[in-house]
Amino acid sequence: MIGPHLPILQVALPLIAAPVCVLLRFGNLAWLLALLVSWVSFAIAIALLSQTMHGGTIDYFLGDWAPPWGIAYRIDAANAFVLLIVSGISAVVLPYARRSVADEIPAGQRSLFYTCFLLCLSGLLGVTITGDAFNLFVFLEISSLSTYILVAMGAGRDRRALTSAYTYLVMGTLGATFYVIGLGLIYMMTGTLNMADIAARLQELGGNRTVHVAYAFIVVGIGLKLAMFPLHTWLPNAYTFAPSAVTAFLASTATKVAVYVLLRFLLTIFGPTFPLEAQTLTYIFLPLALIAMFAGSTVAIFQINLKRMLAYSSIAQIGYMLLGISFGNLTGVTATVIHLFNHALMKGALFMALGCVILRLERASIESVRGLGQAMPWTMAAFVAGGLSLIGVPLTAGFISKWYLVSGALEAGWWPVAILIVASSLLAVIYIWRVVEVAYFSPAPEGRPPVTEAPLGMLLPVWVLVAANVYFGINADLTVDIAEEAALALLGGGS
Amino acid sequence: MEFILGHYNYWVVIFLMMAGLYVVVARGNLVKKIVGLNIFQVSVFLLYISMGKVAGGTAPILVDEPVVYSNPLPHVLILTAIVVGVATTALGLALVVRIRESYGTIEEDEIQVANAADDLLEENRP
Numbered sequence: 013m014i015g016p017h018l019p020i021l022q023v024a025l026p027l028i029a030a031p032v033c034v035l036l037r038f039g040n041l042a043w044l045l046a047l048l049v050s051w052v053s054f055a056i057a058i059a060l061l062s063q064t065m066h067g068g069t070i071d072y073f074l075g076d077w078a079p080p081w082g083i084a085y086r087i088d089a090a091n092a093f094v095l096l097i098v099s100g101i102s103a104v105v106l107p108y109a110r111r112s113v114a115d116e117i118p119a120g121q122r123s124l125f126y127t128c129f130l131l132c133l134s135g136l137l138g139v140t141i142t143g144d145a146f147n148l149f150v151f152l153e154i155s156s157l158s159t160y161i162l163v164a165m166g167a168g169r170d171r172r173a174l175t176s177a178y179t180y181l182v183m184g185t186l187g188a189t190f191y192v193i194g195l196g197l198i199y200m201m202t203g204t205l206n207m208a209d210i211a212a213r214l215q216e217l218g219g220n221r222t223v224h225v226a227y228a229f230i231v232v233g234i235g236l237k238l239a240m241f242p243l244h245t246w247l248p249n250a251y252t253f254a255p256s257a258v259t260a261f262l263a264s265t266a267t268k269v270a271v272y273v274l275l276r277f278l279l280t281i282f283g284p285t286f287p288l289e290a291q292t293l294t295y296i297f298l299p300l301a302l303i304a305m306f307a308g309s310t311v312a313i314f315q316i317n318l319k320r321m322l323a324y325s326s327i328a329q330i331g332y333m334l335l336g337i338s339f340g341n342l343t344g345v346t347a348t349v350i351h352l353f354n355h356a357l358m359k360g361a362l363f364m365a366l367g368c369v370i371l372r373l374e375r376a377s378i379e380s381v382r383g384l385g386q387a388m389p390w391t392m393a394a395f396v397a398g399g400l401s402l403i404g405v406p407l408t409a410g411f412i413s414k415w416y417l418v419s420g421a422l423e424a425g426w427w428p429v430a431i432l433i434v435a436s437s438l439l440a441v442i443y444i445w446r447v448v449e450v451a452y453f454s455p456a457p458e459g460r461p462p463v464t465e466a467p468l469g470m471l472l473p474v475w476v477l478v479a480a481n482v483y484f485g486i487n488a489d490l491t492v493d494i495a496e497e498a499a500l501a502l503l504g505g506g507s
Numbered sequence: 508m509e510f511i512l513g514h515y516n517y518w519v520v521i522f523l524m525m526a527g528l529y530v531v532v533a534r535g536n537l538v539k540k541i542v543g544l545n546i547f548q549v550s551v552f553l554l555y556i557s558m559g560k561v562a563g564g565t566a567p568i569l570v571d572e573p574v575v576y577s578n579p580l581p582h583v584l585i586l587t588a589i590v591v592g593v594a595t596t597a598l599g600l601a602l603v604v605r606i607r608e609s610y611g612t613i614e615e616d617e618i619q620v621a622n623a624a625d626d627l628l629e630e631n632r633p
Contacts, residue, residue: 146584146587149588149591150587150591153591153594153595157591157594157595157598160598160602161598164602164605167605167609170625171609171610171625172622172625174602174605174606174609175606175610175618175622177602178537178599178602178603178606181595181598181599181602182531182540182544182599185544185548185595185599186528186531186544186547188591189547189548189551192551192588193524193551193554196551196554196555196558196581199558199581200558205584316629316630317629375629375632377629377632379632
C-alpha cells in the first residue's frame, strides 16, 4: 500500500519530523527521532534506486494532479543515485552527531539543531527528486535557509561562524534569485515549469535570445550554489566555522545536489544540442575546472586550519566534477556521477575524522595534530585512509573517479588534460602528507595534557565511511553500473 | 521609442535588479546589504507579475460569460517567492543582530579587521 507513495514519503518524512523535533525539546530525544527518520529515508532511497535501475523511471503526481497542473516527481537512475548519496550520508552522520553536537552546541539549541538538520535533509532530497523546476527552487531555499542556520550554530565556538553564515546567505540568495530569473525567462518562452515539457519545447524552439539569457542566468545561479571556481568564495569559511557534523554533512551532500541540478539542466533540459552548450563546456567549464583543480589544491597546501584545508580541497574536487561534464561525452558524465558518490564518501570520512580531533583538542590545526598518530591511532588512520582516497591511490574509491576522468579526457582526445588530472592529484599528495608528517613523525608538544582516542560512537561512523571508500575502490562494479545508468538517464532524459 | 515605451516593465525590472545588486556589492553596512538583496528580489517579483498580465485581462475568477483573464500561475509562484524572500530577510537580519552582539559593529570593513585579528590569533596559538 505504501509502495507507490515512496517518492513523496522520501521528502515528506523529514519535513514532518522537523517540527516534531522542536516539540521534543530534549536534545537526545530529537536526535533519536532524526536518526530514525534518516535511516527510514535511506531505506526508501535504496528501494527507489532498485526500482529505477535498468532504465526504469517513476512518475509520481502530487495529490494526483497530472503534470501541467500539478507538481510531478520524476525519478530515474540519476536522481535516485543522488537521493541515495544524500540520505546515506545523513544516516551515517547522525549517529556521529550525537556526541559531536553535545560537545559543540549549547544544550538549549540541540533540538533546534536537529530540526534544521532534518529540514536541510528534506530540502536536499526535494531538490533531487522533483520534476518541476519551480518546486526545485522552493526546496533549494528550504535547504539553503536551514544550512545558513546550521553554519551559524558554530558561533558558540567561534564568532566567525556568524559572518561566514551571513556571506553564505547573501551569495546563496543571489544564486537562487539568478536561478528564478532564468526560470522566469524560460517560462515566458515555453509556458511550462515541468522539466520534461520544458526540455521538449526547448528542442522545438532551438536558439532564441531569451532562452540564451535564461541559460546564462541558470548556469551562473547554480554555479554559485555549487561553488564553481570564481563563485566559490562563500565555501571555505562556511565549512571551516560550521559545527563538525554540519561540515561533514554539507561537504558530502549540498554541493553534490547542486552539481546534479547543473547536470540535469545542461544535459536533460537544455540538452547537448542546445546552441550555446558546446561552447560553454569547452571555453568556460573546462578552463574554470582546471583552474579550480590547481588553485584549490595549491591554496589548500598553505592552510594552517585543517578544516579550511579540506574546504579548499573541496573546491578542487568540484573542479574534477565540472571537468567530467566539460568533456561532453558519456564517459565524462559517468566520471562526474561516480565522483559525486566517491567524493561524498572521502570528504565525509575526512571531515568526520577532523571532528574527532576537534572533540579532543578543541581545534584541528596543523599544530594541534602534532604527534596525534600515537594518541588517537584510529582517528588518524581514518584520516590517512580518507586522504589516500582523496589523492586517488589504487584500491580506494578515489582511484575509480580519476580512472574514469582520465579515460573521458582521452576519449575526447584531450591528452594534455589527462596529464593535468594526474598532476593535480600530486598536489593532493602534498597537503595530505603535511598532516601525516606532523601526526606520525613528530613528537607530541611538551606540556600537552594526555589525549585519549575519540569515543566509539564517533569512530564507528567514520570507519563505516572509510570501509566504504575501500570497498568501492576494490569492487567498483556497483558504482560504475549505477553511474553509467545515471549518465544515460541524464543524456536521454528528454525523450 | 516604441521599443522603450512598449517594454517599460522590463526597464523597471532591470533598473531595480542592477540597483539592488549594486547595493549588495558596494555597501559595507550589513543591514544595507540586506536591503539591496530585497530590492534585487523585488525586481524578480515584478518580472514574474508583469509577465503574467494579459492586456485588458481581468482576475481569473470563474464567471458565466467567457472573459479574457491574466495568467494566474506566475502570480502564485511569486507568492511563494515572497514568502521565501521574507524568510531570507528575517534570517539575514537575525544574523546581523548576532554579529552586532559579538563584534560590536555592523560595518563590513571593521568586521574584516576583527576577523583578520582572530585569524592571526589562531595561527600563533601554540
